[in-house]
Amino acid sequence: MSSNTENKTCNCFAETLERVKNHLTDQGKIPAGAIDSDFRWQGQAYILSGGEYAPVNPKIEVKYRSPKKHGGHARNMSKIDMTIMATHCCYCGREYQRKNA
Template sequence: MSKCNCFEQTLKKIDAKIREQIPDNAQDISIDWENRVFMFNGGDHSPVSPKVKLEYRKIKRSGEPARSMTKDSISILPSYCMFCGREYQKDGGES
């Protein structure tokens, strides 16, 4: 199966919609995916590593909730295209 270009197509659509909504005289517009991925092994992969944010409030030893939130995030490197469902191929064409 050939590589898909879903991320490029989707970003073009997003770019067009955003440009409709910002002022015509806006300058230095930059619209791109956050969390781009650079893979040293080449192969077929998602160009973006989606990030999941999480927040929670810890409970103190006294049983009271902590004043501040604990924040963290994890990045996901998908094995399938999130838009068309095509499975990414490993080096050598294997799935």
């Protein structure tokens, strides 16, 4: 795990992915001789703007049933999904340095 120094970027997510890869390989969960193995964070976001971001961020799911014009409520749930950008690394606790923070 990287040290918690504010000016140096950490590689916690990449290091964790590498540890998991080694673990699954060592445990034989990925059989020897397997090809095209691919390890990635589920829901990984690629952010083009400057600054430092976690590859994966907490997601919030909102559900509700809208009122109908003439009373009652919609049969189907309405949904809003949103992602909240993490301000700190969840592994080492370092604050991400944003260009326009």
